[in-house]
Amino acid sequence: MAFKPSLRNVVSQLQAEGVLPVDAEVQARAALATRLESTTGMPWFVRVLTGFGAWLASLFLIAFLSLGVVVGKEVGAIILGLLLTGGAAFLRHRGNNVFLTQLALSIGLAGQGLFIGGVGVLVDSTEATALATVLLQTVLLFLYPDAIQRFLSSLFASLALLILLRLWGLGLLVDVTLVGLTVLAHLLFLQQGRLQAGRWSEVVMPAAFGLVTTLFSALLMRSWFHDFYKGLFREGSAELPPGVLTLGLAVVTLYSAWRVLEELGVEAGGPAGVTTFVALALLALLTLQTPGVIAAAGVLLLGFHRRSVVLLGMAVVFILTFGVGYYYDLQLTLLAKSLALLGSGLLLLGLRLFTLRRFPAAEEVR
Template sequence: MALKPSLRDVVSQLQAEGVLAGDAQALADTALASRQDVSTGSPWFVRMLTGFGAWVASLFILGFISLMVAVAEELGAVILGLLLTGGALAVRRVGNNVFLTQLALSTGLAGQALFIGGVGTLADSVEAAAAATLGLELVLLFLYPDAIQRFLSSLSASLALMLLLRLTVSGVLVDVALLGLTVLAHLLFLHQGQLQARRQGEVVTPTAFGLVTALFFVLLLRTWFHGFYNELFREGAAELPAGVLTLGLAVVTLYSAWRVLEETGVETGGAAGVTAFATLALLSVLTFRTPGIIAAAGVLLLGFHRRSEVLLGMAVSFILTFGISYYYDLQLTLLAKSLALLGSGLVLLGLRVFVLRRFPAAEEVR
């Protein structure tokens, strides 16, 4: 999930700074050829089978442990969950091969589930389980040296925080917290290069992806399962109107667009900057009842800026998902909706022609 500049960009930058001399394409081809000559160790199918064997081995271990938990019940689950999680952390820090990595991951996830479930059952409280999840996952986020676990910890901690807030405080504060998570995700991606160079820099990318996933999950619940989403509120609580949440997400997206234009050397007050800002603002106004669209547009912007296929795929998938919701939410007849789709398609095609003619892309060096 690490996002790095392309090899050609790095070589071109080094040439511009006078560090390297020679043809950039030749240097890139040489470097790529040298990378292909380096042995990657075991073949991919051997690593896959090794990881599968680790998960099967962990299932046998957990089957034996479940017999112990059945005797000790809730308190035993809490203690055993902590022991399994701590053991997985120790194993992961000692070994780095595929078998130990996957064995530690699967055992650690089982330990976390035992601990959280034990705390919730022992306290007979969903709030206690959410608080236990938040505390445990924040610790593992910084201590567990694995990108997958850090992504899951970031996702779990974010969702646990949202659930805990929904059960204890005003619904307005819940939406404010969601905006805060969005701001944090955008800042992590915008300043990813600088943050990764610091201590604990390996935490940045998994955390950012976890926050984005949590954002889309919450917005998906709010959009498609609004009834169930409201049931999680404590009685009498209210939430922000969809238009206000859309406005907040639009402000975050516009800020990211401004930062991206600055980093790429485009004048924010020029024609290109004004066109980008006007397009995002218009999109947020037209879809003010579906905040997920402008949120996905912001992630799409970050995906293009960081050249991340994962972010782009997530953004496109959720734009289509929230777009379907927006279409069915329109209080119009089917004929009017069809005309709206036709008109919006023509507008987008016209906007594409305008952008290509007004801002021609620089010819790519091949």
Template sequence: MAFKPSLRDVLPAGLQEQARAALASSQEATASMPWFVRVLTGFGAWLASIFLIIFISIGVLGVGEEVGAIVLGLILTGAAVLVRYAGSNVFLTQLALSTGLAGQGLFIGGVGALADEKMAALATVVLQLVLLFVYPDVIQRFLSALFGSTALLFLLRLTAPGVLVDVTLVGLTVLAHLLFLHQARLQSGRWRELVSPAGFGLVTTLLFSLVVRTWFHDIYGRSFREDATGLPAGVLTLGLAVVTLYSTWRVLEETDSEPGGAAGVTAFAALGLMAVLTLQTPGVIAAIGILLLGFHRRSVVLLGMAVIFILAFGVGYYYDLQFSLLAKSLALLGSGLMLLGLRLFILRRFPAAEEVR
């Protein structure tokens, strides 16, 4: 069985020739410029934008540091959007991206210096939400989803109860799963160019937030207000487990497998048991959910992220001083035996069919 489906598998016969022609033209356009030329062109664009920003800063920031930074940031960000719409070659793309990122940094920094960190976080959420829809670039849209969702969590940590922060994190997880589960349908609609970058941005926010929560307890605790308390780790793990179980159910339906059958019950039982064994480390079940989406969507990037963060959460759990060595040993032993037993059960209960050549 092929790892990725062919055009013959996913497209009707009438559209296959059109798709092949589009792929061929895209490959010819990409191959027309060597990679080192694209790298040098992009480097030149970033260098040109740096000199441009320095030149404008000398004249604008003299009016007032905070107000000047806000004005200059908005000007550069707006100019970046216009430049990106003007052309899609490597130089203009990288020039617009570098200028836009510098403008965003100046604007957010100016708002923070003029007001406080709460207003800076709010300004980040609003600005990134606007750029997510108006800036026609995959990288910027990914960064907008990443920066905007991270700023939203930080803003809630400063202003709202800690429970709401964890509930919002679960909500962002639900949104990321829905984007990838319905990716094919959403990419045929009006906002098709937003689906993938927004999904990857939300997944990155989720995983890095859980890494900070798992590895850096003190830093994570100081980001809350003094009277704010978050959800217990076990409750957050159960919430993320429910999201993973829902995605598993949808994947089973899409692959014409009965969720109530032997395969579905086996998958649900394994995920539930894994969530119980790693109750104090919510990142493990979250990364397993990303791993599921990666296999379902044939995404090498999602698979790589999930594997790396599963290892990171496992290491964080093992070296966490809040747990005794006995608890860590039992959790590792139990999860290892469970996975080995599950593998043996699957091999015997669901033998792989012979590959048809």
């Protein structure tokens, strides 16, 4: 894993290069202390209780409004849902304390539920409900200034888009769109520094994590609940074979690996680059029937590159989940599966030994 330098090391290096004046360390430490004080001034249990109080208060308010206004009135539910969602966005813009943010988030989610549910009951169409979800969540992604809401908006909008395409009977387009969403997620992480310096800097990471969650959710449904997943398609609708989807996701992962090597200053055609590409290609070919394995490997690569603990945790959990699915999908006897696991384990150990001997800098821990 890449070494994370301390504030002292960074400032000292910049001072040695003449980029920062000598007294810049004092200013940097003061700024860091101010930021830490602002984020840790309230104990965690007080934050939890404050957030719980906000959610409880909003639930009572929503229950009262629902019983008195929108029971059996779909148009009223739609209007009230939009008012609550807009009011939550306005409230969130007005302050940044824990109670206010949690109150606005809970009210906003309830408003979104009322709006989407009202549309679904009014038009009696699953397609219209999915389309309304995509439109509403896309607007909230850019207008609602909250990381949690933006993550949820990215997740709900992308999932609703896949469901909408599936309900329209465009099975092939669903898988193509899933690969496209994967490309977008990888680009957001690869271009994180540049994008976060732009106008929509606060949208980048919530949207990226939402797209990764969508990817894993869709692949989990396809791998573990395929009968239910296929039942969502219209009769006669086709879907891409698992092998084709795996190859598409493998291309995205190989591209990300190339960009990471380029950013690290490692020659793609050198020993390290060739070893990386061959290992990823072999992984994709060995797990053609389980697209989630190469997808999780790509997310694992991004997690190490961006030193994101959350991304690494998600990748590890899902690579184990899809690995179990791959094991049970093998059309082999238990003895053959055991030998396959033994052989793959020895292969990975051999690859590790080769990597450490061929690239000794990889085993240095600093």
